[in-house]
Amino acid sequence: MSSDKSETSTHRCGHVAIIGRPNVGKSTLINRLVGQKFSITSRKAQTTRHRLLGIKSSEAAQIIYVDTPGLHAGAGRALNRYMNRAASGALVGVDLILFLTEAGKWTDGDDHVLARLADADAPIVVAVNKVDKVADKQTLLPFIDELSKRAEFLDVVPISALQGTNTERLEQVLTDALPVRPALYDEEQFTDRSERFLAAEMVREKLTDRLGQELPYRLSVEIEAFQLEDSMLKIGAIIWVERSSQKGIVIGRQGRVLKAVGSDARKDMEALFGRKVFLELWVKIKEGWSNDEQALQRLGYVD
Ligand SMILES: Nc1nc2c(ncn2[C@@H]2O[C@H](COP(=O)(O)OP(=O)(O)OP(=O)(O)O)[C@@H](O)[C@H]2O)c(=O)[nH]1
Ligand SMILES: [Mg+2]
Incomplete structure (x- = not known):
């Protein structure tokens, strides 16, 4: 019997693209999920400029997250066009899309992102981030209900990337949706970037x-x-x-x-x-x- 756990028949592995409007918390979330602060974050929108991988390896699975620049409309300058290309490019060839939104705050920016997701082939899981900022938690349920009707989603998971609330459950939902496949990266490696x-x-x-x-x-x-x-x-x-x-x-x-x-x-x-x-x-x-x-x-x- 092989001792390599990645060869057992239940090990799951795949790419999950984290997509959302600027400032919604994508990089905060990838740092949380990977367990390392390697992707930069800030209060200001349009912080992330490049696509970068964050790799989370465990006994059961290897999830390869793709952090992306916030998709935005009206991109005038060449840098903004590059950023949008980097984000859109992440939709191709991934196993799963994690559409990140913000609790109680659906904007035109989210509509713009959702329109881009309509062309994607991979199934979509939605995470509703920043639930820690919602004072009245009773408003969350109707927000999630509304959201669920906007497109066909595998699941909708409320989280706080900052505080780590429910992020383990999110990881489980994503893992369950990935194909059974051996690991692609060495389990020590947490990013593709130098x-x-x-x-x-x-x-x-x-x-x-x-x-x-x-x-x-x-x-x-x-x-x-x-x-x-x-x-x-x-x-x-x-x-x-x-x-x-x-x-x-x-x-x-x-x-x-x-x-x-x-x-x-x-x-x-x-x-x-x-x-x-x-x-x-x-x-x-x-x-x-x-x-x-x-x-x-x-x-x-x-x-
Ligand atoms: N309260 C709260 N703030 C959060 C949460 N997640 C992220 N933030 C804050 O939201 C701001 C933006 O976070 P980022 O992770 O940089 O957002 P992003 O989606 O990567 O932004 P871009 O790279 O610009 O597209 C930062 O000030 C974070 O601290 C959360 O769960 N709760
Ligand atoms: Mg970012």
Whole structure:
């Protein structure tokens, strides 16, 4: 008899695309389900820009979650078009779609996402997130009832990704809907993305936290150096902005903003990579990069 559990006849495995409008909690949820904080999150919408995998392996199953940028309408700039392509692309070839919505808050953005899901082949499970924000829990049932009528869904599961409420049940619902199949990834692996990618994202998360409403959309982070020296990771990152006025804001008076961003990002990197990190940040200008297809490609926004 084989000792490899992935070869037993009940092991389930498959891809689950997490789809939803911006800011609904997709990345918070993937971090919760995978049990690692590796996908960046923020209060501001349109934080996630790339598709990335989060892999959860257990005895019974391996669920390969796909985090995606929030699908949004009226995408004017090249960066937004890239983000929407990254999200739509996740609908192809997956075993299951997890449509994430927000409790008590159905918007035009959700209608837009639902319209995109109509063309998808995979069955859809809906999760109703942020139930912790609903004061009167009695309003949840009618909301879920309404939602259930909007399309054909396998199941509708209320959750709080932030607090972890009911996320184990969600995982069970998803597992049961996946095909019986051996694991595709090594059980130690939790993402398809490199440490370099995750490091760049951590810097971007801290910038998004500290800067005003618009600026986060005008910057991109590129890792220039990533070396292990005497058990310490030496990481150098460039923060690309679009104008010199933005550069001044990112650096801050006497370099205060940049220093704080670096310190916050370094702490997260040390926690995730499990070693000491020396982080250096530079701010540079690449005019209009976010609406320039070629600049985007050079910065790693590649389909
Ligand atoms: N109260 C509450 N807040 C939540 C919950 N899940 C996520 N949030 C918050 O919602 C905000 C957006 O979360 P993200 O995980 O970045 O959302 P997202 O869907 O990945 O957003 P984009 O990447 O921009 O599409 C953050 O401030 C989260 O802390 C939840 O269950 N309850
Ligand atoms: Mg996200």
